[in-house]
Amino acid sequence: MPSTVQGLAAPLPTANVDTDVIMPKRFLVTITRAGLADGALADLRFDETGKRQLEFVLNQTPWDDASILIVGDNFGCGSSREHAVWGLMQYGIRGIIGTSFAGIFFDNARKNGLALPVVGPDVRDQLLELAGHSEGLEITIDIGSRQLFYEDQTAAFTMDDATRTALLKDRDDTLDSLKHADAIRQFEAGLTETMRVKVAQ
Amino acid sequence: MSRTLYDKLVDAHKVCDLPDGDMLVYVDFHIMNEYTSPQAFSGLEQKGLKVWRPEAHLSVVDHVKATRQRAPHNAASKLLIDNLEANCRKHGIAFYGLGDPRQGIEHVVVPEQGLVAPGMLIACGDSHTTTYGAFGALGFGIGTSEVEHVLATQTLRYKRLKTMLVNVEGALAPGVTAKDIIMKVIQVVGAGGANGYAVEFAGDAIFAQSMAGRMTICNMAVELGGRAALIAADDKAYRASGQMTFDAETWASDEGAEYDSVFNIDAAGIAPLVSWGTSPDQSVAIDGMVPDVSAETTPKAKAALARALDYMGLEPGQAITDIQIDSAFIGSCTNSRIEDLRAAAEVVKGRRVAERVNAIIVPGSVFTKLQAEAEGLDIIFKEAGFDWRPESGCSMCLAMNDDIALEGERLASSTNRNFEGRQGRGARTHLMSPAMVAAAAISGHLVDVRDFKKGTA
Numbered sequence: 001m002p003s004t005v006q007g008l009a010a011p012l013p014t015a016n017v018d019t020d021v022i023m024p025k026r027f028l029v030t031i032t033r034a035g036l037a038d039g040a041l042a043d044l045r046f047d048e049t050g051k052r053q054l055e056f057v058l059n060q061t062p063w064d065d066a067s068i069l070i071v072g073d074n075f076g077c078g079s080s081r082e083h084a085v086w087g088l089m090q091y092g093i094r095g096i097i098g099t100s101f102a103g104i105f106f107d108n109a110r111k112n113g114l115a116l117p118v119v120g121p122d123v124r125d126q127l128l129e130l131a132g133h134s135e136g137l138e139i140t141i142d143i144g145s146r147q148l149f150y151e152d153q154t155a156a157f158t159m160d161d162a163t164r165t166a167l168l169k170d171r172d173d174t175l176d177s178l179k180h181a182d183a184i185r186q187f188e189a190g191l192t193e194t195m196r197v198k199v200a201q
Numbered sequence: 202m203s204r205t206l207y208d209k210l211v212d213a214h215k216v217c218d219l220p221d222g223d224m225l226v227y228v229d230f231h232i233m234n235e236y237t238s239p240q241a242f243s244g245l246e247q248k249g250l251k252v253w254r255p256e257a258h259l260s261v262v263d264h265v266k267a268t269r270q271r272a273p274h275n276a277a278s279k280l281l282i283d284n285l286e287a288n289c290r291k292h293g294i295a296f297y298g299l300g301d302p303r304q305g306i307e308h309v310v311v312p313e314q315g316l317v318a319p320g321m322l323i324a325c326g327d328s329h330t331t332t333y334g335a336f337g338a339l340g341f342g343i344g345t346s347e348v349e350h351v352l353a354t355q356t357l358r359y360k361r362l363k364t365m366l367v368n369v370e371g372a373l374a375p376g377v378t379a380k381d382i383i384m385k386v387i388q389v390v391g392a393g394g395a396n397g398y399a400v401e402f403a404g405d406a407i408f409a410q411s412m413a414g415r416m417t418i419c420n421m422a423v424e425l426g427g428r429a430a431l432i433a434a435d436d437k438a439y440r441a442s443g444q445m446t447f448d449a450e451t452w453a454s455d456e457g458a459e460y461d462s463v464f465n466i467d468a469a470g471i472a473p474l475v476s477w478g479t480s481p482d483q484s485v486a487i488d489g490m491v492p493d494v495s496a497e498t499t500p501k502a503k504a505a506l507a508r509a510l511d512y513m514g515l516e517p518g519q520a521i522t523d524i525q526i527d528s529a530f531i532g533s534c535t536n537s538r539i540e541d542l543r544a545a546a547e548v549v550k551g552r553r554v555a556e557r558v559n560a561i562i563v564p565g566s567v568f569t570k571l572q573a574e575a576e577g578l579d580i581i582f583k584e585a586g587f588d589w590r591p592e593s594g595c596s597m598c599l600a601m602n603d604d605i606a607l608e609g610e611r612l613a614s615s616t617n618r619n620f621e622g623r624q625g626r627g628a629r630t631h632l633m634s635p636a637m638v639a640a641a642a643i644s645g646h647l648v649d650v651r652d653f654k655k656g657t658a
Contacts, residue, residue: 015505016392016480018620025601029265029277031239031284043622048608074393074426078618079599080237080328082344100396103362103428104328108344161221162360173346175248177354180225183217184253184356187227194446197230198256199295199316 003168005095005115005141007067009131009150010057017071018078019105023087036087062136070127071098076105085112095141097148097157099124110163113170115141117148117157143167203455205364206431207399210339213447214322216356226359229321229447231351232307233260233294235281236601237326241348242288253355255293259316260285261307262298264601266594268563271299274603292352305566305593308332308420308534312412312441313568319434320447324351328423329534329617334402335415336442337434337452342423362428363461365390365398369406371468376651378544379414380536380615380634382406382466383421384474384484390464392482396426398462401454406468407432412441413540420535421617424481475521475647476619476632478509483619484632485521487649493517512621513629514609521647524631528612529560529642530624533598536615536635537565539572545615545639546578548650554586555645561588561604563596587642600624613641 027039044056052059058066075098076084085108088096095115109116119127130150131137140149141157143164148155159167166173204212216225233241238260245251252258262285265278273279282298289296297303303314308329311317319337323330326348333340347357367386386402400422402415410418415432422430432438433453472486485492491510494517497503510517515524531537531545542564554560562582564570570593573579579589590596597604598616606612606628615638619630631647640653 013501014508018618020599020618020620020623024622024626025599028236028601029281031280032243033240043626048626074396077392077424077426078328078620080326080342080344082237082240082346085344100393100426102393102396102426104342104344108346111344111346160360162219162223162358165221172248173358174244174250174350174353177225177350177356177358178250180217180219180356181354183225184227184354187216188254188355194444195229196257197316197321197445199230199259201293201295 003142003144005068007094007139008062008065009068009070009127009137009139010063010066011128011131012057012069012071013128015072016074016077019076019081019084020078022076022084023081027087028081028083033086036083037090039083040087040091067092068095068097068139068141069093070124070131071096073099075101077102080104082108085109085114089114097124097127110166111173113167115143115167117141117159119148119155119157123155203457203459205458205460206337206401206433206452206454207339207362207364207429209452210320210322211361213320219358223358223360225356226322227356228324228351229257230316230323231258232311232323232325233258233285233348234264234307234327235262235285236264237345238288238348239281239284240345241352244349245352250353252292252294252352257355258294258352260289260294260296261310262304263306263594264599266592267602268590268592268594268596268604271592278602302567305569306534306537306595309538309565309569312416313566315443318442318445318447319438319452321445324357329420331422331427331430332416332420332534334419334422334430335412335432336438337432339429339431341429362399363397365395365400365427365462365464366460367400367402368463368465369402369404369468370465371406373406373468373471376654377471377473378634378636379410379417381471381474382468383418384476384481384632385466385471387421387425387482388474388484389466390425392424392480393426395422398427399429399431400425400427401431403433404468408435411540412437413538416538417535421481424617473634473637473650475637476630477513477515477521479512479619479621480509481617481619481632483509487521487637487647489521491515491517491519491521522649524647525611525645526558526613526641526647527610528606529558529638530597530612530614530616531635531638532563532565532596533616534565534595535617537563537569539569541615541635542569542573542578545635546581548636548639548653549585549587549643550581552585552643554642558642558645559588560586560642561590561597563590564593566593569593597624613638613647
């Protein structure tokens with residue numbers, strides 16, 4: 001992915017937005033990664049008849065063009081479903097700025113190149129407020145320098161080194177890890193027979 | 202140097218260091234279900250990779266499993282189930298599918314089949330994999346990309362977590378269960394309070410629990426954000442374990458091991474808890490009241506509380522025991538083991554489910570169902586008016602099968618998440634122990650199981 005993510009930010013201040021809300025279960029009955037854009041935050045975006053709920057921020061101008069979300073604490077809690085990340089990205093989200101993310105959601109985002117800058121509550125609250133103004137707020141997430149740029153301001157964010165590298169390098173973790181096949185075999189050679197799980201067919 | 206149990210487990214599974222503070226850890230055992238694995242298998246296909254060690258994986262059908270009948274309830278479920286079976290056949294992976302006597306909810310099946318032992322590292326594309334911490338094993342949930350990674354390499358990229366110790370000292374009051382302990386911990390630490398942590402539970406109230414109780418506690422540690430949950434392996438854990446032995450270490454924290462965060466909770470002060478809101482940390486003692494919005498200090502907290510109360514259709518100050526229910530559900534990887542069914546049956550025996558209440562029990566596995574039937578528990582439930590389901594699966598815990606609550610339907614539920622829409626769009630979930638669900642089903646409203654047993658409710 002590019003080393004910066006730039007776009008309009010939408011405020012989503014609710015705390016503990018869970019992956020059931022991010023990707024409702026009726027969209028999970030699939031064997032591919034595709035076709036999940038409509039599922040992203042579906043019960044907030046649409047009513048039960050499929051009509052857009054106009055009071056929801058992502059259905060309003062200018063936030064219907066948002067590619068960055070400013071979110072409440074503990075975003076992405078709950079289920080491990082990676083469909084939540086796939087769906088948000090297919091909808092057009094490229095970065096989510098918050099104070100804390102649930103662990104599995106965070107790792108899933110890293111695997112898919114979705115940037116999750118972590119900031120303190122003061123910065124987050126300021127961004128929520130600015131992003132809520134009707135003219136909209138453009139933010140640049142600079143992954144290389146771990147900084148956010150918006151209006152004439154700058155704020156540092158936290159992102160661990162491994163996640164930053166993964167986002168910048170856009171590598172395939174599975175293929176990259178197989179370069180260590182010898183180390184894996186060596187580790188396995190040290191396992192006793194009773195430490196080798198063999199599941200009955 | 203004193204080490205925590207968590208650090209011992211990570212050290213014992215480290216294959217090699219990677220740049221930037223990551224490492225590769227070895228996965229002893231990996232479990233898959235039908236809905237978080239399909240794209241992992243297609244990833245292997247696209248990259249031309251094979252499964253590194255097929256015998257170290259198990260697939261179980263559970264999330265979309267119909268519970269009224271054996272066959273899939275719709276074409277989409279059938280597709281997921283058939284796809285998993287085909288992937289397993291192709292790669293030589295064990296598959297517990299429809300009609301297999303070992304089928305059930307993955308985290309109920311695995312301990313039942315003797316596939317957990319202290320010292321193991323277990324991964325699964327399901328957040329409740331923390332359950333295996335009950336055995337002194339490191340279990341954690343992973344996403345589908347990571348499922349692909351384990352299949353291809355038998356390892357995961359891993360970053361060491363911080364450690365949290367939760368001490369629950371003292372004795373529980375009668376009628377208070379493992380579910381109440383973990384709901385109390387979630388209430389105290391908060392829904393995201395353990396993000397970035399591995400949580401170790403200790404104290405005599407924890408070790409007094411059966412393995413089923415310990416599994417309930419570790420299972421729901423993910424609801425406070427814990428990426429892993431652990432309880433030191435004692436004799437009880439070793440006796441309940443399978444044939445594997447990982448005995449290079451003592452699977453307990455060393456004396457004097459240091460933690461990044463510590464919480465102390467007095468067991469004697471825990472009452473049976475029920476959730477009133479839409480996050481698992483929004484809970485209150487059964488003799489309490491729905492919280493008052495004006496008691497919150499910040500506008501944000503007031504708004505959050507108001508939103509939860511609006512979704513739940515509750516009034517501030519309302520007595521919890523005045524909340525009428527439409528349905529009762531006993532099931533899920535949190536509370537559907539034989540011990541849970543026995544506790545519910547004890548409450549139900551000789552009584553009738555309230556007229557308006559639709560009460561459902563989905564046993565955690567085929568094996569659990571047969572054991573319950575051998576003990577006559579099914580008769581107790583059926584005579585009381587419960588719908589005793591013949592097939593096992595996750596069912597109404599997340600409503601991915603055809604057990605879906607209706608808009609506005611209010612449920613007493615022995616499950617793990619009261620999120621908006623979790624049990625059906627607009628459904629209102631109150632989490633509690635299986636005995637409390639049983640008591641609510643009989644009473645038609647939320648009720649203190651302790652009064653209920655005394656006959657005063």
